[in-house]
Amino acid sequence: MMAALDKCNEERVAARMAARAKAEANAPELRRGATTSGERQWAGSIQQNYPSFLLREMAQGSVGVRVQINSEGRATFCEVTQHKGPAGFADAACLGMLRYARFSPALDAAGSPTWATYATRITYRVNSN
Numbered sequence: 001m002m003a004a005l006d007k008c009n010e011e012r013v014a015a016r017m018a019a020r021a022k023a024e025a026n027a028p029e030l031r032r033g034a035t036t037s038g039e040r041q042w043a044g045s046i047q048q049n050y051p052s053f054l055l056r057e058m059a060q061g062s063v064g065v066r067v068q069i070n071s072e073g074r075a076t077f078c079e080v081t082q083h084k085g086p087a088g089f090a091d092a093a094c095l096g097m098l099r100y101a102r103f104s105p106a107l108d109a110a111g112s113p114t115w116a117t118y119a120t121r122i123t124y125r126v127n128s129n
Contacts, residue, residue: 030111034069034103034118043122046096050124051088061085062123063093071113073103081119093122 054061064082067075078094097120106116 030107031109032107034073034106034116036118037073037102037104039101042100042102045100046093046122047124049092049096051092054086054088054124055126057086058126059086059089060125061089062121063089064119064121065093065097066117066119067097067101069103069105069116069118071105071115073105073113075101075103075118085124089122089124092124096122 062084063080066079066081068077070076075097078097080090080094083090083093101118103118105113108114
């Protein structure tokens with residue numbers, strides 16, 4: 001009698017697992033990376049915070065950065081991946097990303113917000129009028 005109950009239970013568990021695997025295989029993938037939110041506004045804010053000592057020197061440069069984005073869409077860590085020009089631009093670029101950049105958070109396969117990274121380049125140019 002116990003052997004029959006054990007076999008029945010094993011079959012029910014196997015059937016549930018098979019049904020779950022089939023449902024997951026047919027379910028749409030909800031995973032997506034983080035996307036920028038209000039990029040035009042925060043990019044403008046970063047550009048407006050041109051380091052004053054570098055502006056006086058008419059210095060120009062560009063900085064590649066990568067930021068970690070938390071599950072709430074905020075940049076929490078920034079690293080410089082490359083830069084051309086004075087080192088002050090690297091500090092300004094990361095500080096600006098942490099202060100101003102906003103994102104729609106990445107989603108995992110289940111559609112839940114999760115951590116991600118985002119990479120971009122910030123260019124500092126002096127407008128000569």
